[in-house]
Amino acid sequence: MRESLRTTGTTSDADLLARTADAVRAAGSSLRERFGEVVRYRTREELMRALAVNDDTVLAVLRPRLSGLRPEAGWVENELDGGLLPPGEWWVVDPAEGNVNHLHALPEWAVTATLVRDNRPVLTVVHLPLTGETYTALAGAGAHLDGAPLRVSPTADLGLSIVATSQARPDEDEKVVRQVGSSITAMLFDALVVRTAVPATLHLVDVAAGRIDAFWQFAGARADLLPGALLVTEAGGQVSDAQGLPWTPRSGSFLAAAPGVHASAVASLSR
Structure with a gap:
């Protein structure tokens, strides 16, 4: 992987990506420990509470670690928000992407963290705790699955x-x-x-x-x-x-x- 040209202080974006991946994997372990039984709910309020417990479990691990890596970066509080961000750096995190699947004991869920700089994603980590797979990308340096390069399909039809x-x-x-x-x-x-x-x-x-x-x-x-x-x-x-x-x-x-x-x-x- 080619190292990003951007360096802040003594930490390059490539180094930051590696540390972000470590943090996301640690947070994913906490969500994996909660996986297994179908979570039953009877009302929308009960559903929202169950979703929030999963989010809070991950954020308790992930937020302090990412904030320590980039204390000057903003933090997007609501993963359902859209639109442009203010200038500067922001952590955009989905603590339980596919949260409703997790509650239903379905395997399609992940933990994600993306650093956005002036509304452009700089680095991202997508970790699948059940398989242990970690997808990463660094602007200008490629996309990888557990270190192996990724390439889109060559199909033309x-x-x-x-x-x-x-x-x-x-x-x-x-x-x-x-x-x-x-x-x-x-x-x-x-x-x-x-x-x-x-x-x-x-x-x-x-x-x-x-x-x-x-x-x-x-x-x-x-x-x-x-x-x-x-x-x-x-x-x-x-x-x-x-x-x-x-x-x-x-x-x-x-x-x-x-x-x-x-x-x-x-x-x-x-x-």
Whole structure:
């Protein structure tokens, strides 16, 4: 891995990535210890309390460690927030990406941490505690899975592609929900296989690893999309909004794809 040119004090961004990965893995261990039985809930309030317990368990480990690594960086308090951040450095963390899956004893969940500098992701770590896999990316230095380089798919035919999306969040605007439904219908005609599930980040690591060929989402939070955006870009993929325009955290849609199918995916989502 080529070391990032950015160095602050005596710590390079490459060193910071390694230390961030250690912190995320330690926090992931605390969430793995809570995994196993289905957590039963009868009301929305009980669900929200169970989700918060998982978040708090991870943050008790992760926040002090990341704040110690970068004490001057801001901290995004709500992982469901979207839009641009103020200037400077910010930690964007999802302590339990796929939290509802964890509660249901499903394996699709992760812990993520991304350092954002002036609204550009600089480094990211996505750790899957159940498998022990750690995905990392450093701006300008590539994307890796446990140290091995990642590369997006070479496919050039959307009709032979596996694509994926993630549903709108609970209580999402009706217009967005309908966009999700119509986009799935369009892709069912144009792609080979369409996968729909949460969380977004796990689809995006699959795009970066070349396992699936494109992922799209309407709306979405920074913590859902920033880790995958950096991983896919550094693995040679293309990231835009659904119309093919440059993506930022305030965009209303998101598309990450292998270069060979990006234009076809834009055409499918735009009709």
